[in-house]
Amino acid sequence: MSEPRWLTDEEQAAWQRLAAMLELLPAALDAHLVRSAGLTHFEYFTLASLSESPGRYMHTSALATLTHATLPRLSRVLTGLERKKLVQRRTCPEDRRSKDVILTEEGWGAVVRAAPGHVEKVRELIFDQLEPAQVPQLAAIASQILAHLDPEGKVFATTMR
Structure with a gap:
């Protein structure tokens, strides 16, 4: 067995x-x-993902892949969002064994109300x-790491330009 490639002091500090x-x-x-919105970040991300998909719906498995959630975790979150009337689940017309998740009008309204405050918080944090020059550096670093972690480009952020 070979010796571990220990982190340098600089790498350790960065890590x-x-x-x-x-x-x-x-x-x-x-x-x-x-x-501000009565939603967790994952709930908001789920609703926002639906809001950006054509027709504001997705197959459950595609939504799980996009949000990088296990099906059981996504199911629990969707149950809570259904209780709040923000999403609906229906049997998929093309495959009766699977479900589609639909963003309701209430869900769309929740995204519209939460988005300005969320983006302001992201900007603040x-x-x-x-510095402006660091933004493309951050994007490049994140893209390089994501390309290794998600080589098939399943997670939404991996495929963004």
Whole structure:
């Protein structure tokens, strides 16, 4: 067995900062969305994904892939969103064994109401902390890592330009 490729001091510092950011950012986004819109970040992401799809609906499996959720996790979230009347599930007309998820008018309204505050929070937490020249650097770094983590381009962000 070969010796592990230990991180350099510079790599260790970068990794620790990235790991801390990966822990703190979702919590900050969740707290803001729950407070301002009554939605978790994942619920908002699910609704926003539906809002951007043609006809504002998707097959459950496609939505799970796009949001990088397991089917059981997505099902639990969809059950809560159905209770709030933000989505509906229906049997898929092309494949009666699967379900489609449809964004309701109430769900569309929730996205429209939540989006301005959410984008402002993203701007505050991320982009206001960067110099303009760092934004394309951040995009390039994230794209390079995503290409390795998601080589098939299943997650929405992986295929963005």
